[in-house]
Amino acid sequence: MLGKQALVPILPVSSADEVVPLTRSIASATFTASIPHYQTQPETVISWASTTAPCKLLTAPEVNTIRQICGSLEGLEKATRMPDGRMQLENYLGQEAARAVFEFWDDEWIA
16 A cells, blocks of 8 residues: 555544444445445346347336246246247237347357
């Protein structure tokens, strides 16, 4: 840390026994607040499984439909490789959205 000044807080404690718990609570609050929260739910991943991403992600209703039909990202991948799965996805998503999903998986993306 040469050239940088680290901020060291003054800990208002009345005994040495309070130092460790107070330090832990400060560290916990500091690190928890500074870590950004990113969505990692399956819905988020599925919304990117289209050749139109990242400009146009699949909509929430399309993602919900895919989850109901396929159950998972792996199920979606398998459905795009079977005629019955493709037909069902096209019926529920519409031709345009289904085509973008099929093309995404046709490029040999493996889940």
